[in-house]
Amino acid sequence: MQLLVKHIRQLVTVAAHGKRMKAGREMRELGIVENGSVLVQDGVIAWVGRTDQLGVAIEEDATVIDGDGCIMLPGFIDAHTHLLFAGSRADEFAERASGKSYQEIAGAGGGILSTVHATRSATKKDLKKVASQRLDAMLQHGTTTAEVKSGYCLTEEGELKLLEAMKELMDEHYATIIPTFLGAHAVPPEYAGRSDDYVELLTGHLLPLVAQRGLARYCDVFCENGYFTVDQSRRLLTKARELGLGVKIHADQLNQIGASRLGSELRATSVDHLERIDSEGIDALKESGSVAVALPGVSFFMNERYAPARRLIDAGIPVAVASDFNPGTCMAFSIPLMMTIACTQMGLTPEEAITASTLNGAAAVGYSQFVGSVEVGKNADLVLYDVPDYRHLAYYFGLNHVAKVIKKGTILEF
Numbered sequence: 001m002q003l004l005v006k007h008i009r010q011l012v013t014v015a016a017h018g019k020r021m022k023a024g025r026e027m028r029e030l031g032i033v034e035n036g037s038v039l040v041q042d043g044v045i046a047w048v049g050r051t052d053q054l055g056v057a058i059e060e061d062a063t064v065i066d067g068d069g070c071i072m073l074p075g076f077i078d079a080h081t082h083l084l085f086a087g088s089r090a091d092e093f094a095e096r097a098s099g100k101s102y103q104e105i106a107g108a109g110g111g112i113l114s115t116v117h118a119t120r121s122a123t124k125k126d127l128k129k130v131a132s133q134r135l136d137a138m139l140q141h142g143t144t145t146a147e148v149k150s151g152y153c154l155t156e157e158g159e160l161k162l163l164e165a166m167k168e169l170m171d172e173h174y175a176t177i178i179p180t181f182l183g184a185h186a187v188p189p190e191y192a193g194r195s196d197d198y199v200e201l202l203t204g205h206l207l208p209l210v211a212q213r214g215l216a217r218y219c220d221v222f223c224e225n226g227y228f229t230v231d232q233s234r235r236l237l238t239k240a241r242e243l244g245l246g247v248k249i250h251a252d253q254l255n256q257i258g259a260s261r262l263g264s265e266l267r268a269t270s271v272d273h274l275e276r277i278d279s280e281g282i283d284a285l286k287e288s289g290s291v292a293v294a295l296p297g298v299s300f301f302m303n304e305r306y307a308p309a310r311r312l313i314d315a316g317i318p319v320a321v322a323s324d325f326n327p328g329t330c331m332a333f334s335i336p337l338m339m340t341i342a343c344t345q346m347g348l349t350p351e352e353a354i355t356a357s358t359l360n361g362a363a364a365v366g367y368s369q370f371v372g373s374v375e376v377g378k379n380a381d382l383v384l385y386d387v388p389d390y391r392h393l394a395y396y397f398g399l400n401h402v403a404k405v406i407k408k409g410t411i412l413e414f
Contacts (some may be wrong), residue, residue, distance in 0.1 A: 001041075002039065002040065002058065003062065003406070003411070004063070005038045005067050006054070006064065008033075008051075008068075011032065011034075011038065014074055014354065015029075016359055016372070020362075020369065021359060022359060027319070027352040030390070033049065035050055035052065036048070036051065036072070039056060040380040040409040043380055045377065045379070063411070071384070072384050073390070074359075074371065074383075076143040076358060076383075077143070077145040077361030078145070079147050079272075079291075079293050079320050081146050081149065081322070083131055083326075084119075084131050085119050086115070086121065089115065091110075092105050092114070096302070106226075112328065113188075115326075119152035119158070127161070132169060135175040136414070139174060139175055141400055142335060142405065143175070144371070146176070146177060147180055147218075147365045148180065150163050150185075151182030155188065156201075160210075160215070163216055166215075175407070179216045181215070181216035181240075181245070183210075184227075196232070199235060211244055217246060217365075218245055219240030220247075220248040221236050224257070230257060233249065241266070246366055247263075248268055249263040249268050249272065251277070252277045253274075258281075259271075263290060264284035265288075267289055268290050271292055272295065272324075273295055274293075274294065274307040282311065285315075285317050291318050294320070294321050294346060295322055295330070296346055297325075297330040297337070298329045300345065306346050309321075310348065319352070319360060320360040320364040321356040321361070322338070322357075354390065383402060384404040386402075
């Protein structure tokens, strides 16, 4: 079955030419085709080029879309989300607006553990329903692939409930989900003062169970003061790797304790946050091959320090931009909004922000062989935007400019 989208004002291919990600000045190379066309065959991109050079056979029953006046990008890849949760923390938002810090709120029983309480009480059916609604909204804003973490139950039964909900959604929803086990999101209240015992539970029982059941592609850990130490994180992630899972790490968000260096040591697929990365951490990342995932929405929402994305790019490190959509520190999933913040507050160019949200986002979830650029052989995850120029996506912020979403060759209706 064929689909042809033709007369695209600007076709932004983010062409990788066989590379799984871009670094340094390459992040500014978008591979723009004026008056472009994309031919899709059975959900896969079959041809890309100028409309006036279209030289392949088009079937009589092919679906044809005129993209005149619109631009097209590959679907965004949100490489860091916590979208599977119940409840709200709007009260904490109001408390922070009144001057309380994140740490003060967490110390009083709020923060992650507040969401843990609500999510433990929710049924898998209820969690799937709200997650499906969020995925619908993400698709409507141009995000076609999202990494989704567990971590809001912190019990065997609850974490398996979250991962099983993800697995079912992977079969039921148009969005592509990359499942990540984040049992080490926080120390559960039942293990207060006994974090080593909780790590032993994860490494000795829950991680092997998750791997055996094929419920996650990655394992993540919040390596931070008051959460999990570098040594505990190393034990967790090393065990995950032994079990065949990829590894990710929340690093250098609130304090500098060596988390990014640990991620580099383990050659994690991605090292995320990095608001407090230091020179030693940057040097280590440069040699690791890991993708640095910046989360500008968190710094904006929390009014805190931004990751030094400009410095990371200039050092030759591949940078991705993601939302970190979660109830406590970033209740937003619009990648164009994240691009705007990345450009205005982190020093990225519009071109770098696009690469960071597409190809490099795909690399951050180990999926760039399938998505992240408009190239022959990749999945036809394509989005048309009703703007005259790709720079408008970050420039003209606060509006959703999506005109049409195509997922694996299927035109979605909302």
